[in-house]
Amino acid sequence: MSGVGALRSVGLRTAPTTRGLRRWLLRPEAPAAVFLVVLLAAFSLAADRFLTPDNLESILVQVAVLGIIALAVNQVILAGEIDISVGSMLGLCAVAVGTVATATGGLLAPLAAGVATGVLAGAVNGLLVTLGRIPSIIVTLGMLYALRGVILLVTGGTWITQIPDETRVLGLAKLAGVSLPVFVMFALFLIVNAVSRNSTWGRDVFAVGGNRRAARLAGLAIDRTRLLAFALVGAFVGIAATIYVGRAGSVQTNAGEGLELQVIAAVVIGGTSIAGGRGSALAPVIGAVLIGVILNGMILVGVPGVWQSAVLGALILLAVTTDALRRRLVGGAA
Amino acid sequence: MSAIEASAQSRVEHRAAAAVHPPIFRLAGVTKRFGGVTAVEAVDFDLRRGEVHAQVGENGAGKSTLVKLVGGLYVPDEGRVEVGGEVVQFSSPRDSEAAGIAMIPQELDLFLELSAAENLFVGRRRPRRPWGALDWRQMEARAREQLGALGVEFDVEAPVERLSMANRQIMLIAKALMGDAAAVVMDEPTSSLTEREAARLFRIIDELTARGVGVVYISHRLGEVFMVADRITVLRDGQHVRTAPASELDSEEVVRLMVGRSLDELFSRGGHEAGDVALEVRGLTRTGEFEDIDLTVRHGEVVGIAGLIGAGRTELAQTIFGVRAAERGEVLVDGEPVELDSPAAAMEAGIGYVPEERQSQGLVLPFTIAANISLSILGRLSRLGFVASQRERETADGFAEQLAIRGARVSEPVSRLSGGNQQKVVLAKSLAGGPQVLLLDEPTRGVDVGAKSEIYRLIDRLASEGRAIVLISSELEEVLSMADRVLVMREGRVSAELSREEATQERVIAAATGVAVGEDEGAEGAAPAASVDTER
Amino acid sequence: MSANQLRPLDVLKGVRFTRELVLLCLLIVLVVVLGQMSPVFFTVGNLLNTSRFFVEVGLIALGMTLIIITGGIDLSVGAAMALVAVTVGLAHQSGVPMALALVLGLAVGLAAGLFNGLMITRLDLHPLVVTLGTFALFRGIALGVSGGGAVSSFPQWFEYFGQFYLGPVPGQLFVFIAAVTAVWLLLSRTPFGRYVYAIGNNEEAARFSGVPVRRVKVVLYTGIGVLVSMAAVIYTSRVSTSRADFGAGLELDVISAVVLGGASIYGGSGTIAGTVLGVVIIATLRNGLSLAGVETTWQVFLLGVLLIAAVFVNEFFRRREE
Amino acid sequence: GETGQGPQQSAKEGGKIICLMPKLVGIPYFEASKTGAEEAAKELKVELTYNGPTEGKAALQVEMIEQLIQRQCGAISVAANDPDALAPAMKKAKEAGIATGAWDADVKKDARDVFVNQATFEAVGKQLVDIMSKQTGEKGDFLVVTGSLTAPNQRAWLEEMKAHMADKYPDMKVAAVEPGEENLQKGIDVTRDYLKANPDTAGVFGITSVALPGAAEAVEQAGLDGKVKVTGLTTPNEMKDYIKKGTVEEFVLWNPVDLGYLAVHVAKAQLDKKLPKSGKFKAGRLGEVEVVKPDEVLLGPPIVFNKDNIGEYDF
Numbered sequence A: 001m002s003g004v005g006a007l008r009s010v011g012l013r014t015a016p017t018t019r020g021l022r023r024w025l026l027r028p029e030a031p032a033a034v035f036l037v038v039l040l041a042a043f044s045l046a047a048d049r050f051l052t053p054d055n056l057e058s059i060l061v062q063v064a065v066l067g068i069i070a071l072a073v074n075q076v077i078l079a080g081e082i083d084i085s086v087g088s089m090l091g092l093c094a095v096a097v098g099t100v101a102t103a104t105g106g107l108l109a110p111l112a113a114g115v116a117t118g119v120l121a122g123a124v125n126g127l128l129v130t131l132g133r134i135p136s137i138i139v140t141l142g143m144l145y146a147l148r149g150v151i152l153l154v155t156g157g158t159w160i161t162q163i164p165d166e167t168r169v170l171g172l173a174k175l176a177g178v179s180l181p182v183f184v185m186f187a188l189f190l191i192v193n194a195v196s197r198n199s200t201w202g203r204d205v206f207a208v209g210g211n212r213r214a215a216r217l218a219g220l221a222i223d224r225t226r227l228l229a230f231a232l233v234g235a236f237v238g239i240a241a242t243i244y245v246g247r248a249g250s251v252q253t254n255a256g257e258g259l260e261l262q263v264i265a266a267v268v269i270g271g272t273s274i275a276g277g278r279g280s281a282l283a284p285v286i287g288a289v290l291i292g293v294i295l296n297g298m299i300l301v302g303v304p305g306v307w308q309s310a311v312l313g314a315l316i317l318l319a320v321t322t323d324a325l326r327r328r329l330v331g332g333a334a
Numbered sequence B: 001m002s003a004i005e006a007s008a009q010s011r012v013e014h015r016a017a018a019a020v021h022p023p024i025f026r027l028a029g030v031t032k033r034f035g036g037v038t039a040v041e042a043v044d045f046d047l048r049r050g051e052v053h054a055q056v057g058e059n060g061a062g063k064s065t066l067v068k069l070v071g072g073l074y075v076p077d078e079g080r081v082e083v084g085g086e087v088v089q090f091s092s093p094r095d096s097e098a099a100g101i102a103m104i105p106q107e108l109d110l111f112l113e114l115s116a117a118e119n120l121f122v123g124r125r126r127p128r129r130p131w132g133a134l135d136w137r138q139m140e141a142r143a144r145e146q147l148g149a150l151g152v153e154f155d156v157e158a159p160v161e162r163l164s165m166a167n168r169q170i171m172l173i174a175k176a177l178m179g180d181a182a183a184v185v186m187d188e189p190t191s192s193l194t195e196r197e198a199a200r201l202f203r204i205i206d207e208l209t210a211r212g213v214g215v216v217y218i219s220h221r222l223g224e225v226f227m228v229a230d231r232i233t234v235l236r237d238g239q240h241v242r243t244a245p246a247s248e249l250d251s252e253e254v255v256r257l258m259v260g261r262s263l264d265e266l267f268s269r270g271g272h273e274a275g276d277v278a279l280e281v282r283g284l285t286r287t288g289e290f291e292d293i294d295l296t297v298r299h300g301e302v303v304g305i306a307g308l309i310g311a312g313r314t315e316l317a318q319t320i321f322g323v324r325a326a327e328r329g330e331v332l333v334d335g336e337p338v339e340l341d342s343p344a345a346a347m348e349a350g351i352g353y354v355p356e357e358r359q360s361q362g363l364v365l366p367f368t369i370a371a372n373i374s375l376s377i378l379g380r381l382s383r384l385g386f387v388a389s390q391r392e393r394e395t396a397d398g399f400a401e402q403l404a405i406r407g408a409r410v411s412e413p414v415s416r417l418s419g420g421n422q423q424k425v426v427l428a429k430s431l432a433g434g435p436q437v438l439l440l441d442e443p444t445r446g447v448d449v450g451a452k453s454e455i456y457r458l459i460d461r462l463a464s465e466g467r468a469i470v471l472i473s474s475e476l477e478e479v480l481s482m483a484d485r486v487l488v489m490r491e492g493r494v495s496a497e498l499s500r501e502e503a504t505q506e507r508v509i510a511a512a513t514g515v516a517v518g519e520d521e522g523a524e525g526a527a528p529a530a531s532v533d534t535e536r
Numbered sequence C: 001m002s003a004n005q006l007r008p009l010d011v012l013k014g015v016r017f018t019r020e021l022v023l024l025c026l027l028i029v030l031v032v033v034l035g036q037m038s039p040v041f042f043t044v045g046n047l048l049n050t051s052r053f054f055v056e057v058g059l060i061a062l063g064m065t066l067i068i069i070t071g072g073i074d075l076s077v078g079a080a081m082a083l084v085a086v087t088v089g090l091a092h093q094s095g096v097p098m099a100l101a102l103v104l105g106l107a108v109g110l111a112a113g114l115f116n117g118l119m120i121t122r123l124d125l126h127p128l129v130v131t132l133g134t135f136a137l138f139r140g141i142a143l144g145v146s147g148g149g150a151v152s153s154f155p156q157w158f159e160y161f162g163q164f165y166l167g168p169v170p171g172q173l174f175v176f177i178a179a180v181t182a183v184w185l186l187l188s189r190t191p192f193g194r195y196v197y198a199i200g201n202n203e204e205a206a207r208f209s210g211v212p213v214r215r216v217k218v219v220l221y222t223g224i225g226v227l228v229s230m231a232a233v234i235y236t237s238r239v240s241t242s243r244a245d246f247g248a249g250l251e252l253d254v255i256s257a258v259v260l261g262g263a264s265i266y267g268g269s270g271t272i273a274g275t276v277l278g279v280v281i282i283a284t285l286r287n288g289l290s291l292a293g294v295e296t297t298w299q300v301f302l303l304g305v306l307l308i309a310a311v312f313v314n315e316f317f318r319r320r321e322e
Numbered sequence D: 001g002e003t004g005q006g007p008q009q010s011a012k013e014g015g016k017i018i019c020l021m022p023k024l025v026g027i028p029y030f031e032a033s034k035t036g037a038e039e040a041a042k043e044l045k046v047e048l049t050y051n052g053p054t055e056g057k058a059a060l061q062v063e064m065i066e067q068l069i070q071r072q073c074g075a076i077s078v079a080a081n082d083p084d085a086l087a088p089a090m091k092k093a094k095e096a097g098i099a100t101g102a103w104d105a106d107v108k109k110d111a112r113d114v115f116v117n118q119a120t121f122e123a124v125g126k127q128l129v130d131i132m133s134k135q136t137g138e139k140g141d142f143l144v145v146t147g148s149l150t151a152p153n154q155r156a157w158l159e160e161m162k163a164h165m166a167d168k169y170p171d172m173k174v175a176a177v178e179p180g181e182e183n184l185q186k187g188i189d190v191t192r193d194y195l196k197a198n199p200d201t202a203g204v205f206g207i208t209s210v211a212l213p214g215a216a217e218a219v220e221q222a223g224l225d226g227k228v229k230v231t232g233l234t235t236p237n238e239m240k241d242y243i244k245k246g247t248v249e250e251f252v253l254w255n256p257v258d259l260g261y262l263a264v265h266v267a268k269a270q271l272d273k274k275l276p277k278s279g280k281f282k283a284g285r286l287g288e289v290e291v292v293k294p295d296e297v298l299l300g301p302p303i304v305f306n307k308d309n310i311g312e313y314d315f
């Protein structure tokens, strides 16, 4: 039986040929992707050493820590919450990784320590948000301060140096010609993407973030969904910390300072809505890569140090303006 | 008699036998209080297999509250909920659903960012592939099938936010019908539907009851109630008034029970002398929504706009009001062009708008009733730049009395009011600015008979005061009885303009669907659903 | 325990636990405890002097409260502050008369806010997204034009903005009190204030009611730009130097104070009284702990815990009430 | 920490406490100074408060100085994040009759009685350039990685380095200054990116304790060790690996332990009004140190760390 005439004509209002492109443009990460391509082209023209496989790989290596954390924070934001404690959390996990690494060596034990520390911190965030019913911005703002305090109290301000080489493989080694940080980031992306699209939790994240009341009416386990997202952030920060320690070779007490805003920037520039419920797992990766490309490209083009922050800001604004432009063209929500 | 009524007739008969079964669920002496307000007090209510048990009552009578008690949304303060003869304690909607009770809630709570297909499956077992991943293709296929059964077809992969209100409502119906529920509770399921979609719903109800499923049906449209209901329960001020087989009651009796007194005939407007042109719309266009709309409304005239879902009526009204940007065309009030990009400018020019979505567009729920009513006229209520609260209160009290807003004082949050009373607050707000042109988009949606006739009277009064009124409504009867002139929209264009005399149900439907319906009234052999679906 | 002994929660029965009351109790407890920990804490001189350090955060927090009530946020305030300070400094250095330099600074702050406001409203972008961009942009411009250098040779009279005392009372406290009064009246008594709450609770309904949503937002972001300018001038005067790294991390201090004061980050609720209490509590805590000789490391930790605890206590009472 | 002394006690004894404020706490450099300061305090039997902000921000120091005035410290000595910003507060302390001083990084001259200088900007700048010139044959383009582009001491070193190059090594040139933002990872990334774009860079200066290890790590990761020379300023513990591997041959720093130790000795002398205006000053185990100007005490020449001596230091 056919549908109502008027409804059918709604479908006819858009010409069939543009439909595929239009669909694609409606995806949340489309504007950032377009802007990324434009930027890549621009930098390639401006700096001849930019578009080399080696340089492109090193951009990915540089954004791996940011990208991995953003992948998880993206889930929290999709679920309608926020986590701004990741900077301090990274510092704390790095301390855990470094401490265990200098004590036992090896890769697995430090990695496990980092992940366990992260999950613990993430679970505290999650429990305070769900059971304590405190808004996540306050919980994680508090944790941003509190965890930084913990780091200073635990380390007494000294760095952890001389991380053994076998711990550093996750930061430095290559697998089949690809640096491990890149490998890990893409593996985690594939996992999160699959989970996000094909698991109950992954879908519930969207529902919980999109309409909390309706989610409750539908009987979704709202608290468990959010708790898991916060714990996931912890786990990913733990993995990222191991890469961080591997790449840096030592642990500073201020490791991760200011990271929280970069992570949020990566997520929202990528196209996930800060209001929750709208976005994709690809968004944070594109956002992180975009930031990495800007930072790298500026140096290769030779932007003076004092002007780099201004250029970064201007390009971020341009990137988000692309989204506004898209909305003018094909509609869709902010 | 319309085609819908005819098909209803046959239904009632084959269900008569079902009445002997034990109840699917029973509420025994339930009471529910909210702070000081007793929403439901010591009410008994039950639902049997295969019957349609309707609930009627004025706004705020406690209908929604009562069904939320079996829906697992509220726990009764007193009394018991029994399912299949056993006392149950639902702590969430999920419990209730597990017990075989499905709910179509009054408020359209959907996941706007998710696709229609996914919306149907949230919180449910989703089809999976052998290796555990979700089977999207099957989900979409089943969604299409489910919606197809309700006679609609739209892109189930697109986010729900791109659907019209009517389609959203159909989504919720489809969602409730997905499981194998023993009972389906429908809280004003047709409030956003035109008669055509409503007719499809009735056919579905028919099929459900034939399978032994029980249906609780809440509606303010008494005509519908008498068409579908086997039994009717009347509530008043949270109390049970009477439960009786539909055959033992008639509309007058029900209305009398609802309001506690007998009510005059439903209000109908007489003819009126129209004055000068008040509102003139020329060539207004928003591509994809509506095109080249011309419209004139005179002082003292009520122009009804009818049409199917997605005909573009809401968009048109909102563009005239400046909420949406017009692409082309102009709007004049009393011959003066109106700036087309801000509601403030439209209001300045004397246009008022009552939006169709009460909660999201009409009200600031945490605000008090007074603050809602005064929101558009704060400038006028201010002295030396500060809001004069005395004046604000007096204005609000005036409207509360004039429109009989019941349930809370004007200094209380508007969220404490029942749906219908909230609607009156929205009306009050648009009237506060003293508009010469009033655009009413589904002004009686979810409003009880009493209030409805008050609103009709109000519209009549406003018109006789010389205001120009545009009445958009999906209730054909409403348009036909209230309008001096009827415009019919189809696919974003005006497909017919009918005078009061020319406007009959058949002609409006024909113009709305683009299909000529036989003038012969005896054509009910074809149910309306079938008759309009012959196109293409 | 004797039978007629009143249980503490009984005594409090009937008292409405507004957020502000909880915060006020917290402040009193803090003052008493800190007074015990350090004898100098509880002197008029110290308490007044403490105010010199929260006025900048406090001024900006007033504007941020209104923005947060509308459901927005401004992360660029610290960077904008640097931009204003650098403008004033460089203008002065290049020979512009100081008074004109201050006007220039004000104009730059206003322009920065206006830029945020226009980006947000014209392009329909989320404030967080826009101000994350301007967070980098404003500081970047400040850094770029100043080349990272400092300006410090301000005329004597400029010191009045940040180092003036009337008796024992620091001059900027008057500025703050005046600003608090003005913003409080604006928010609680005027149509504009009502619009702010309406937008935060239901922007669509506000728009349908003829509230000039965009204009209100532009005014708010421009307004916070002005407050930032004032803060930047006071700060520049207080430390008698201007540099591009001023106000780093200020946004988090401001937001901490506002959310501690009870404004919902989701928009719709918040009060000036709450924000002022939030500002004062954080300042008092820092001052008192420092005077008591508690290491800054512990202070950071305690600040975080306090933030969570204060909101938790508030939630607890709110739920009890329901 | 044991340095956060009981408040009652300190107030009673007021006027005898020495308050030493680092730029920030929680970094190895100032933790090392703390060790030295505590050592001196024990030796001299004075009460010491060693506390600073957790971030290197002048504004936070201003606030803390005012609190130290309230706490009636006998002497306040600060390592200033900003020479100008701290001046009003330090003047206030002076007016309150407190012995004022600066150590590690000066405040404006009229805002303190004495400055305990570890090494002049000029000496450090020259030393860095000289070390580099030896390794690169007195020529080449160089990258400087800073902590922050606004930090006054780093800016001063940079100026001295540029001046010295112009003066003595016309073929050496600072080609770029990249901000490392006191962040190890960021330091590594900017160095790597820069070297990629400018492969003929002769060497990298890392002029903070975070920038130098970052630069060394980046050069090593890029496989350029030996080809691109690295030197700068930092504490030795972080550098032991790089010295051992030869990525870095030599780098410069004074001994922060001794600096903290000396600062307390000077403050104590101020309290006792025994600080000479010129000549020599006896500072415990350091022996005689020089009073170079009426108000400046000099720790001595900076230490050049290399393979041979780095094992002797632990900070």
Ligand SMILES: Nc1ncnc2c1ncn2[C@@H]1O[C@H](COP(=O)(O)OP(=O)(O)OP(=O)(O)O)[C@@H](O)[C@H]1O
Pocket (backbone or CB within 6 Å): B034, B037, B038, B039, B057, B058, B059, B060, B061, B062, B063, B064, B065, B066, B106, B407, B415, B416, B417, B418, B419, B420, B421, B446, B448
């Ligand atoms: N959550 C709530 N808090 C406070 N009062 C409530 C709440 N829900 C309902 N009420 C009150 O309970 C009464 C019954 O409301 P209910 O929504 O059940 O009415 P209804 O019969 O469904 O009305 P309508 O036809 O307008 O939908 C009303 O007076 C209403 O104000």
Ligand SMILES: Nc1ncnc2c1ncn2[C@@H]1O[C@H](COP(=O)(O)OP(=O)(O)OP(=O)(O)O)[C@@H](O)[C@H]1O
Pocket (backbone or CB within 6 Å): A010, B158, B161, B162, B163, B164, B165, B166, B167, B192, B288, B289, B307, B308, B309, B310, B311, B312, B313, B314, B315, B316, B356, B474
């Ligand atoms: N591209 C599209 N995809 C899906 N739906 C669309 C699309 N474009 C428009 N629509 C729907 O068509 C509707 C246009 O009709 P509108 O809602 O104005 O009709 P109406 O006559 O007021 O009907 P209603 O009675 O539902 O209010 C829009 O609400 C929108 O949801």
Ligand SMILES: [Mg+2]
Pocket (backbone or CB within 6 Å): B063, B064, B065, B106, B187, B419
């Ligand atoms: Mg209801």
Ligand SMILES: [Mg+2]
Pocket (backbone or CB within 6 Å): B313, B314, B315, B356, B441
């Ligand atoms: Mg409509």
